Amino acid sequence: MSQDHTLMGFVHRRRRGAELFLLLLALAVGIGAYAAVGLGMEGTIPADIVGYGGWLTALIVVAHVAVRIFAPYADPVLLPVVAALNGLGLAVIHRLDLDNTAQCVDNDTFARQQLIWMTLGVVLFVATLGLLRDHRLLQRLTYTTGLAAIVLLLLPMVPIIGNTVNGAKIWISVGPFSFQPGEVAKVLLVIAFAGYLVLHRDALALAGRRVLFIDLPRGRDLGPILGMWAVSMFILVFQRDLGSSLLFFGIFLIMLYVATERPGWLVVGTALFAAGAFAGWQAFGHVQNRVNIWLDPMAYYDQSPGSGQLVEGLFGMGWGGLIGRGFGEGAPCRIPYAESDFIVPAIGEELGLTAVLAVILCYGLIVERALRIALISRDGFGKLMAVGLGSIFALQVFVVVGGVTGLIPLTGLTTPFLSYGGSSLVANWVVIALLLRISDQARRPAPRLSEADSDTGSDSESTQVVKLK
Amino acid sequence: MSELTLFLIRFAYLAILWIFVLSAISVIRSDMFGARVPETARGGAAPARGKSKAKSPSRRRGSPTHLIVVEGDNTGARAELEDAPLLIGRGSDAAIRLDDDYVSTRHARVAASGDEWFVEDLGSTNGTYVGSVRITQPTTIGLGIQVRIGKTILELRK
Numbered sequence: 001m002s003q004d005h006t007l008m009g010f011v012h013r014r015r016r017g018a019e020l021f022l023l024l025l026a027l028a029v030g031i032g033a034y035a036a037v038g039l040g041m042e043g044t045i046p047a048d049i050v051g052y053g054g055w056l057t058a059l060i061v062v063a064h065v066a067v068r069i070f071a072p073y074a075d076p077v078l079l080p081v082v083a084a085l086n087g088l089g090l091a092v093i094h095r096l097d098l099d100n101t102a103q104c105v106d107n108d109t110f111a112r113q114q115l116i117w118m119t120l121g122v123v124l125f126v127a128t129l130g131l132l133r134d135h136r137l138l139q140r141l142t143y144t145t146g147l148a149a150i151v152l153l154l155l156p157m158v159p160i161i162g163n164t165v166n167g168a169k170i171w172i173s174v175g176p177f178s179f180q181p182g183e184v185a186k187v188l189l190v191i192a193f194a195g196y197l198v199l200h201r202d203a204l205a206l207a208g209r210r211v212l213f214i215d216l217p218r219g220r221d222l223g224p225i226l227g228m229w230a231v232s233m234f235i236l237v238f239q240r241d242l243g244s245s246l247l248f249f250g251i252f253l254i255m256l257y258v259a260t261e262r263p264g265w266l267v268v269g270t271a272l273f274a275a276g277a278f279a280g281w282q283a284f285g286h287v288q289n290r291v292n293i294w295l296d297p298m299a300y301y302d303q304s305p306g307s308g309q310l311v312e313g314l315f316g317m318g319w320g321g322l323i324g325r326g327f328g329e330g331a332p333c334r335i336p337y338a339e340s341d342f343i344v345p346a347i348g349e350e351l352g353l354t355a356v357l358a359v360i361l362c363y364g365l366i367v368e369r370a371l372r373i374a375l376i377s378r379d380g381f382g383k384l385m386a387v388g389l390g391s392i393f394a395l396q397v398f399v400v401v402g403g404v405t406g407l408i409p410l411t412g413l414t415t416p417f418l419s420y421g422g423s424s425l426v427a428n429w430v431v432i433a434l435l436l437r438i439s440d441q442a443r444r445p446a447p448r449l450s451e452a453d454s455d456t457g458s459d460s461e462s463t464q465v466v467k468l469k
Numbered sequence: 470m471s472e473l474t475l476f477l478i479r480f481a482y483l484a485i486l487w488i489f490v491l492s493a494i495s496v497i498r499s500d501m502f503g504a505r506v507p508e509t510a511r512g513g514a515a516p517a518r519g520k521s522k523a524k525s526p527s528r529r530r531g532s533p534t535h536l537i538v539v540e541g542d543n544t545g546a547r548a549e550l551e552d553a554p555l556l557i558g559r560g561s562d563a564a565i566r567l568d569d570d571y572v573s574t575r576h577a578r579v580a581a582s583g584d585e586w587f588v589e590d591l592g593s594t595n596g597t598y599v600g601s602v603r604i605t606q607p608t609t610i611g612l613g614i615q616v617r618i619g620k621t622i623l624e625l626r627k
Contacts, residue, residue: 018496025489036482040475076500077493084489134611199601326479351483358486365493380602441609 012376012443015076016068022080023060030056030087033327037095040328040350055115056087059122070129071440078369078439081362082417082432086425088359089418090114092339092346099333110339110420117422121429128433135437139381142195149188152181153231156239169239182235182244183414183427186251187434190388193252196224197259198380205260225265228252229272236280242287243403243411247395249273254391255384258374294409309336313345313404317356324352339420341412345404359418363397366390370435377442386438389431392416533586533612533625536579541621542568550625554580557618558591571595571619579616585609586625588616595619 031053038046046052060083067074094111132138138145156162161172171178197204204221232249235241253269280287286305293300293307297314300306312335320330332338332346339346348356370390374383396413403410414424536555537547548555548564555564558576567576573593580587587607590597598617599608610616616623 012500015496015500018500022489022493022496025485025492028485029489032482032485036478039478077497080489081493084486088486134609136611136614323483324479326475327482329475351479351486354483355486358483358490361490362493365490365497368497378606378608379599 012073012445014072016064016072019067019076019079020064022077023064023083026080026084026087027053027057027060029084030090033088033091034094037091037098037327040326041095041098052115055119056090059119063122063125066126066129067436070126070133071436073443073445074436074440075369075373075443077365078432078435081365081369082429085359085362085417086118088347089343089415089420090118092343092350092418093420095327095350096332096339096346113422114420114425117425118429120422121426124426125429125433128430129437132434132437135382135385135434135441136379138191138385139195139198142192142199145188146192146196149185149192150231152185152188153235155181170241170244180421180423182241183423186244186247186392187389187427187431189248190251190255190385190392193255194381194384194388197255197384200224201259201380204256204265205262222268225252225256225269225272229269229276232273233276233280236276237284240284240286241412242280242290242409243399243413246273246399246411247392247413250395251388251391254395255388258387259380259384290409290411294406297406309342310404310406310410312336313342314406316345316349317353317405320349320352322353324348324350324355326350340414341400341419342404343415343418343420344401347418360397360401363393363416367394369439373435373439373442377438382438382441386435389435392431393428533627535626536565536623537626538565538567539615539622539624541619543621550579550581550586554578557623558593565623567619567621569619569621572621576618577616579610582607586611593618 031049034052035045035049038044038049063079063083067079090111093114097108097111155172156169158172161174162169164171170180170182172181173179204224228249232245235248236245249269253266253273256265256269257263277287281291289305293310297307297311301308301311316330316332316335319325324330327350330346330349332349335342335345344356344359347359367390370386370393374386374390377383377386393416396416399408399411399413400415402408403413414421416428417425419425533550535547535549538544543565546565546567552564556575556578557563557565557567557572558574559567559569559572560574563575573591573595575591576593577591577597578589580589586609588597588599588604588610589607590604595618596603598604599610599614610625612625612627614625
């Protein structure tokens with residue numbers, strides 16, 4: 001009886017009231033930002049704030065009610081944090097739409113489109129929670145999801161529907177709609193990895209020999225990691241997408257490490273990726289370009305495939321300082337693609353370091369909750385899936401924020417929930433739904449099924465012990 | 470719009486942002502230790518529910534109706550879930566009696582809680598496995614999920 005009290009000595013409460021309270025604050029963050037944008041840009045609170053605020057409130061209430069019905073024990077913090085980030089992102093995109101200075105040449109309806117994508121994201125969030133009542137059902141689809149992910153990753157290479165935007169072949173367009181299949185593929189890959197590793201972790205964890213305090217894996221167990229390495233190198237070479245390549249390989253490596261508890265895999269994986277990245281740097285001009293800009297951004301400011309975007313972002317953040325210029329007082333439009341890859345510098349310029357720290361802390365909270373879900377989850381598949389889904393956010397935010405602040409070479413990835421981009425937003429809402437589903441299962445109190453266990457010890461002598469091997 | 474007003478708006482907004490972040494952290498803090506339930510309260514409540522013969526989940530289409538042995542010496546042995554909770558073991562009081570040397574007298578129990586079915590190990594020598602994982606606490610099982618007990622495999626069926 002003592003075994004289920006080591007970690008579960010307490011019972012998790014439902015905490016739906018706490019979630020509602022946090023959601024109200026999150027709405028204040030979202031709608032407050034919209035009002036502040038109106039005041040800063042036009043001098044008045046925008047006329048459509050009732051419609052906009054009402055729509056946002058409706059979406060949040062629908063998501064909250066869905067959680068109450070379908071996942072009553074789910075984590076209370078994830079949904080509010082996501083709602084706040086999404087609301088802030090919408091307001092910043094709206095602010096960039098309103099800007100009609102000379103540098104701003106982008107479409108004026110990005111915020112409206114983003115709101116439509118958010119609606120679709122919430123619909124899929126509710127559908128995921130409603131249809132998937134037990135995350136372990138996904139374990140049966142291990143190889144199906146793996147195959148689907150590979151197909152999705154290959155889709156942009158197909159001649160007619162594939163689409164090259166800014167040098168990266170990661171888009172497909174069907175009619176008027178364009179879509180990044182990689183965003184869906186990352187979720188499917190996490191499910192596939194979790195299903196695969198839960199079955200094969202023993203072989204990957206136990207065999208091997210010890211070299212200098214580190215257990216190195218056997219040669220014949222290198223198959224999966226080499227396969228995944230090949231996939232990520234393929235993305236690097238043929239789709240010219242550094243960010244996704246790093247993201248996919250990173251997720252796999254983290255999950256492999258968590259499943260096997262062996263640092264040896266990290267050594268092997270890092271060595272493989274470093275070798276691949278070095279080869280890429282040798283072979284491709286665009287990679288060399290990125291590295292040169294990273295080493296000395298100012299030197300390439302005026303050149304054509306230069307560092308203008310990065311340097312304008314750095315200028316913006318520097319000008320913003322500790323508490324920012326205020327909405328409407330900065331010039332974030334000087335940064336090309338401020339609404340997608342460079343939304344963090346746009347926030348840093350107008351709201352300052354204070355807000356950027358809050359945003360990064362919000363991502364930290366999402367990752368912390370994901371790891372917490374993994375800790376308390378009762379089944380290995382759920383644990384691995386939660387770790388994988390959490391590491392999606394961790395890696396993506398590290399790559400993007402590290403890139404725009406000059407910590408690592410810049411690579412294109414979206415900032416989850418903040419950036420303009422439909423595929424990313426919708427996929428991330430589904431990721432949150434999956435995390436809530438696992439956490440609902442994990443936090444639901446274990447039922448007390450046995451009335452009395454007084455006589456269970458007596459038969460132990462007469463029972464033989466199974467030899468597993 | 471004066472400088473000062475804009476400054477106050479900016480400051481108020483940053484305050485809202487941080488109030489949100491700090492409230493989220495305080496919810497996490499209060500969540501970290503959960504609601505401690507006194508052992509006496511738990512011990513007192515459990516037998517009461519046990520005696521009322523744990524009402525089985527509402528019969529819906531697609532919900533399991535019986536537990537069946539799919540592999541091992543007793544293949545085909547079954548028990549209706551209406552009689553839940555079901556005891557599995559070598560003992561004569563078990564709902565499914567298994568002639569398996571690796572099974573304890575009172576090995577495991579299958580019972581319902583709410584809409585779901587759970588299997589619980591009763592401190593057996595060789596353990597109860599759901600899939601490939603040895604369970605340490607009541608674990609939900611669904612249709613077709615295999616429960617291994619000794620050399621025997623059981624499954625919920627419709």
